[in-house]
Each structure stands twice: as C-alpha cells, then as structure tokens.
Ligand SMILES: Nc1ncnc2c1ncn2[C@@H]1O[C@H](COP(=O)(O)OP(=O)(O)OP(=O)(O)O)[C@@H](O)[C@H]1O
C-alpha cells in the first residue's frame with residue numbers, strides 16, 4: 001500500500017579511490033520517517049547529497065517521486081523542489097534577513113509574487129514560534145533559531161520530503177531540543193523524512209525505521225526498538241556500544 | 246548615573262562602576278590628553294623652527310613653495326585635473342564590469358569556456374606583469390602610428406584604454422579572491438533550494454563576495470586616481486602636464502607641489518572612506534556570533 005517516495009538502488013560513489021557508497025540500497029515510503037545511523041565517514045552525508053543532486057553517482061539509480069535523479073539528463077531543479085535539505089552548519093545567507101532567506105527561492109524559482117512569498121513565510125515563522133525574528137539577520141539568532149529558520153526556508157518550497165543531515169550536531173546541548181521538536185512536529189503533519197543523526201534517543205522516539213549504515217551500504221534496517229535494542233549484526237552492536245558508551 | 250552604589254541591583258541595565266575608580270580613570274585620561282597635546286605641539290614646533298632657520302631654507306622655499314607661482318598655477322592645474330577625473334570615472338566604470346566578468350570566467354567550470362579561461366589567465370599574467378607606463382606608451386603612441394582607419398587617434402582615448410587593461414587584471418584578481426572566499430556550503434544551500442547556478446551566483450555568492458572586497462577595491466581606485474597622471478606622457482594637458490608646462494616656463498617647481506596637493510585632496514576622501522569601511526567590517530565580524 002505504501003508508495004516509495006524515495007528509492008535508492010545499488011548506488012556506488014567514490015571520491016578518487018575512496019569508495020564511499022558501495023551498493024547503497026534504501027527506500028522511504030510517503031509519510032515515513034527513516035533515520036540513518038552509522039560511524040563517521042560511513043557515507044550518510046554523501047548519500048543525502050546524492051539524493052539532492054549535489055553529488056553525482058557512479059552507478060545505481062535514485063528515484064525521487066518517480067523522477068530519476070541519476071539519469072544523464074536529470075532535472076535537478078525539479079528534484080530539489082520536491083526534496084528539501086537542511087545541513088549541519090545551518091548555511092543561512094548572512095546578507096539577507098530571515099524573511100529574505102525564506103522568500104528567495106519561492107520568488108526566484110517558483111515565481112511566487114513578493115507579497116505572497118512574504119505572507120507564506122510569515123505564516124511558517126508563526127507556526128514555528130519565530131515570527132518575532134522575521135526581520136533579523138542570521139548573526140543575531142542563536143544556533144537553534146538559525147537551524148529552525150533553515151528548516152522553515154526549506155519548507156517554504158513546499159517539498160514532499162525533507163533530508164536532514166545531522167542538523168543538531170553543531171548546536172549547544174541545550175538548543176538541540178527545540179530543533180528536534182520542530183522535526184517531531186513535521187512528522188506529525190505527515191512529512192516524509194530521511195535524516196542522519198547521532199541522537200539515538202530521538203531515533204528511538206520518532207523513527208519509523210532505523211538504518212545502520214556501514215562502509216557505504218545499509219547493513220541492517222528495521223524498527224528502532226529492534227535495530228537499537230536487539231541488533232542482528234555484530235557491527236551494529238559494536239557501533240551502538242561505542243556511541244551509547 | 247554617577248552615584249548608584251546599591252541601585253545596580255534594582256537597575257541592572259546601568260553598569261555599576263566604583264565611583265572612586267571612575268574618578269581615578271577620569272584623572273588619568275585627562276593627564277594623558279594633556280601629555281599628548283604638549284608633546285605634539287613641542288615636536289612640530291621644533292621641526293618648523295629647525296627647517297625655517299636652516300641656511301638652505303630660503304632657496305628651497307623659493308623653488309618649491311613660491312606664493313606667486315602658487316597663485317599662478319593652481320587655477321590652471323585645477324581645471325586640468327577635470328581631465329584626470331574624467332579618465333578616472335570612465336576607466337573605473339569599465340574596469341569594474343570587465344574585472345567582474347574576467348573573474349567569473351576564470352572561476353567557471355564549464356568546458357565550453359575553457360578557451361576563454363586560458364585567455365583570461367594569459368591576460369592576467371601579462372597585464373599584471375607589465376608596467377602600466379609601458380602599456381600607456383605602447384597603446385598611446387603605437388596604435389595611432391599604425392594609421393588604421395576606424396580606430397580612434399585621440400591619445401586620451403588610448404591612455405584610458407591602457408589604464409583599463411592594466412587595472413582590470415588587478416581588479417579581476419580582487420573579485421576572484423572574494424568569490425573564492427565564500428564557503429562552498431553557501432552554494433550547496435542555494436542549489437538545494439532549487440536555485441540555478443546563475444541565480445546562486447547572482448543572489449547568494451556575488452552579494453557576499455562584493456561586500457568583502459570593497460576595501461581592497463577602493464585601494465585600487467585610489468591607486469588608479471594617481472595613475473591617471475601617466476596619460477600625461479601622451480600629451481593631453483591633464484593636471485600633471487599642466488603643472489609641468491608652467492614648471493618648464495618659469496624654472497620653478499611650485500606648480501608640481503600644487504599638482505601634488507590637488508591629487509592628495511582627490512584621494513584623501515577615498516582613503517578615509519576605505520579605512521572607515523574596513524574598520525566597520527572588522528567590528529561586524531568580531532561582534533557576529535560566528
Ligand atoms: N567532496 C568530497 N571530496 C572528497 N571526499 C569526500 C567528499 N565528501 C565526502 N568525502 C569523503 O567521503 C567519506 C564519507 O563522508 P560522509 O560525509 O558521507 O560521511 P558521514 O557518514 O556523513 O560521516 P559523519 O558522521 O562524520 O558526518 C569520508 O571519507 C569523506 O572524507
């Protein structure tokens with residue numbers, strides 16, 4: 001019954017002789033929340049960047065909502081309009097206000113009028129408790145606020161799925177919660193989410209499925225209780241023992 | 246504001262300073278100001294007296310700072326300076342546009358632009374390595390001597406073109422370093438929002454890069470303002486040439502001093518503006534949260 005919104009099929013990707021993705025296979029159904037865990041360098045960020053067309057693949061197929069991202073004539077602009085991405089380092093545009101950051105892509109890519117883009121941006125900011133920050137510049141915001149604005153900026157393009165790449169790793173511990181709450185809210189509103197994170201507690205709470213990535217492929221995948229609580233693979237157990245201390 | 250010993254708890258927005266410490270600080274800063282004033286007055290007083298009483302001074306004064314020649318020269322040199330300003334404005338306009346285009350070409354990765362990238366690199370190497378005066382002479386005397394029909398023969402035009410060619414190479418490098426200094430994550434963020442490559446440059450990368458390179462660009466402007474005088478070797482009566490004509494006619498160097506003062510008056514506002522802008526950016530950077 002569930003339709004796969006994202007499908008990654010036997011994808012390979014190397015940087016020089018460094019084979020980073022080696023037969024990555026993964027799918028995310030509509031409205032599903034899938035969390036990627038795995039050691040540093042295992043290829044989680046690379047996978048997310050390939051899905052968004054920021055990196056090209058060497059072999060394999062990635063389908064986003066029926067569009068082949070890996071085709072030679074792939075229309076990345078169309079793909080990126082369907083999939084929003086948020087990065088570890090926020091990457092807000094420092095020369096634009098919060099409102100400017102959020103309305104840029106809707107105006108320039110979707111051709112939405114300035115008034116309408118601003119109205120939508122304000123509605124989104126209100127929804128995430130950021131309405132007072134609309135006219136501030138990014139360097140006036142806390143890290144947590146910046147990351148929430150980055151999420152709003154991606155949502156303003158009305159994507160069908162969101163990719164989150166360790167969006168809380170650069171935050172002070174007391175600011176992690178506010179960003180995770182936003183993602184939890186997105187799940188409740190039915191957003192399809194694929195995210196890499198080191199927040200195991202959050203993965204256990206929110207994920208529909210957890211995938212353990214090891215050396216460029218998904219080694220083990222299943223409900224969070226099983227993968228995190230009773231992993232089948234020895235590598236998964238080792239990894240969890242290391243991160244959970 | 247001055248005496249709120251216990252009130253600092255009630256009004257936390259007024260920083261509390263021990264009154265005794267405050268008055269000690271005030272006394273010290275008054276003393277510092279007095280010492281600075283005194284030492285400055287004494288230093289320059291001694292220099293002026295030493296120069297004015299030295300045996301050679303009357304000769305120097307007559308050759309360089311003669312009041313009559315000053316009065317004679319300055320209206321003429323000032324009018325001629327308008328030509329320098331004209332050269333500067335026209336050249337700067339083209340330099341900014343061509344410099345930015347050259348920088349973008351050299352940074353592009355498109356395979357179709359490879360020949361242009363090669364030309365761009367050669368161009369930069371050649372014109373940064375060649376003395377500006379040589380380019381002025383080569384174009385200003387060389388091209389009109391070819392007698393090619395359709396090409397302008399006005400030395401002013403060729404002098405200006407020479408300055409444009411020379412300075413574009415510098416300004417392109419300034420733009421290039423500015424663009425390269427924008428972190429790739431900014432580009433990735435823009436592309437992930439669906440912006441095209443051109444839109445990413447236009448709305449995200451260039452506005453940040455240009456803001457960053459304004460101080461070094463203004464530095465190059467100041468330098469270009471002076472170098473407009475190089476065109477004098479081709480004959481047009483701009484400020485330096487106007488001064489030179491009087492110098493040769495009267496055997497007195499005061500008109501050169503007039504020219505120097507006028508050029509300085511032209512560049513000082515720009516130099517101060519550059520300082521101010523640099524200081525402001527420095528403040529912004531240090532007060533930013535990242
Ligand atoms: N643009 C690039 N050029 C060269 N090598 C790269 C590039 N991007 C990533 N790599 C390499 O790919 C490997 C996997 O990196 P990736 O960022 O995907 O790992 P990750 O699982 O996200 O790790 P982390 O948990 O530290 O974020 C690393 O060895 C990295 O050095």
Ligand SMILES: [Mg+2]
Pocket residue numbers: 044045046165166196
């Ligand atoms: Mg990563």
